[in-house]
Amino acid sequence: MIITVCLNPAVDKMVTVDCFVPGETNRVLSVRRDPGGKAINVAKMVRRLGGDTLALGIVGGENGAYIRSQLSEMGIPHDFVTREEPTRTNYKIADKRQRSTTELNEPGYPITEQQLEKVWKSISAHVRPGDTVVLAGTNPPGVADDTLARWIEKLNAMQAVTVLDTSGTPLKLGIAAKPRIIKPNMAELSELFGEQIHYLRDAIAAAKQIVQGGVERVIVSLGGDGAIFATKEGVLRGHGVDVPVCSTVGCGDVMLASLLYDLQRETSWEETARRAIATGTANATCSGTEPPTVEQIEEFLDRVQIERL
Numbered sequence: 001m002i003i004t005v006c007l008n009p010a011v012d013k014m015v016t017v018d019c020f021v022p023g024e025t026n027r028v029l030s031v032r033r034d035p036g037g038k039a040i041n042v043a044k045m046v047r048r049l050g051g052d053t054l055a056l057g058i059v060g061g062e063n064g065a066y067i068r069s070q071l072s073e074m075g076i077p078h079d080f081v082t083r084e085e086p087t088r089t090n091y092k093i094a095d096k097r098q099r100s101t102t103e104l105n106e107p108g109y110p111i112t113e114q115q116l117e118k119v120w121k122s123i124s125a126h127v128r129p130g131d132t133v134v135l136a137g138t139n140p141p142g143v144a145d146d147t148l149a150r151w152i153e154k155l156n157a158m159q160a161v162t163v164l165d166t167s168g169t170p171l172k173l174g175i176a177a178k179p180r181i182i183k184p185n186m187a188e189l190s191e192l193f194g195e196q197i198h199y200l201r202d203a204i205a206a207a208k209q210i211v212q213g214g215v216e217r218v219i220v221s222l223g224g225d226g227a228i229f230a231t232k233e234g235v236l237r238g239h240g241v242d243v244p245v246c247s248t249v250g251c252g253d254v255m256l257a258s259l260l261y262d263l264q265r266e267t268s269w270e271e272t273a274r275r276a277i278a279t280g281t282a283n284a285t286c287s288g289t290e291p292p293t294v295e296q297i298e299e300f301l302d303r304v305q306i307e308r309l
């Protein structure tokens with residue numbers, strides 16, 4: 001089972017315009033609302049692949065009710081803690097002509113100590129040894145930087161496969177608690193090391209250093225350039241696939257979902273890496289509101305090159 005924990009879910013409201021001009025009146029061509037937030041995106045992709053998943057976290061207000069009903073409709077089991085403060089809305093402006101997406105993300109209401117404790121109780125009630133637990137997304141206000149690190153320690157002791165996909169200090173402290181898997185992008189990796197990482201060789205060195213520190217699998221995603229997959233056995237380089245890009249929103253989330261799904265099925269590491277890149281690639285060609293289909297992913301499998309470094 002892949003359990004996803006979202007402390008700061010969102011309803012993603014995407015408006016499509018022909019050509020977005022800041023400071024002007026822009027005519028909206030279409031609007032759609034989707035349950036969002038990184039961990040929820042992971043749950044949606046795992047479900048698409050046919051995996052067992054459970055979405056946990058905290059929601060509130062009308063947006064919270066909407067997230068619940070949509071996940072139920074998608075066949076994604078969930079058990080969120082409810083609070084009064086409404087779940088945030090994140091706005092996405094999709095520009096058809098430039099094929100770009102502008103994001104306006106609300107911070108979300110602060111979480112209280114008691115609410116956080118309720119979320120932890122719900123996690124610990126659901127997790128069984130061998131479950132994968134994904135802690136993903138930025139912390140909302142009120143959550144201490146070391147919260148995820150403390151949860152990782154406890155979840156490791158419960159024999160869960162812990163996965164951390166966040167940024168800044170929570171990522172730094174979280175890594176010290178030795179999650180089994182992390183998936184930073186280059187910006188997150190650079191922030192972690194306190195210097196701008198530009199070159200592949202530096203990203204590989206950084207990933208190896210984190211592996212030596214006790215994280216079993218470090219995946220550094222490189223956007224259109226693919227990703228590196230570091231373990232103590234060595235490093236795989238997955239080359240990016242050149243595709244017409246529609247939206248790169250959530251590419252990392254679906255890539256992570258694919259990787260975790262394949263690891264649970266005991267797919268070989270090389271094949272897991274190939275499928276993860278194909279999933280990210282397929283997502284880049286989609287509109288960014290829905291995860292890619294299995295057919296769309298399979299279209300790219302043959303075009304992904306995996307190289308052992």
Ligand SMILES: Nc1ncnc2c1ncn2[C@@H]1O[C@H](COP(=O)(O)OP(=O)(O)OP(=O)(O)O)[C@@H](O)[C@H]1O
Nearest residue numbers: 185221222223224226227250251252253277280281
């Ligand atoms: N422009 C692109 N062209 C082709 N493939 C892409 C592109 N952007 C992303 N991908 C694929 O998706 C994977 C993950 O993307 P990326 O590195 O952007 O993750 P991320 O920054 O964590 O994204 P997010 O956090 O928004 O989900 C890449 O390794 C690559 O396989």
Ligand SMILES: [Mg+2]
Nearest residue numbers: 165185252253
């Ligand atoms: Mg990411």
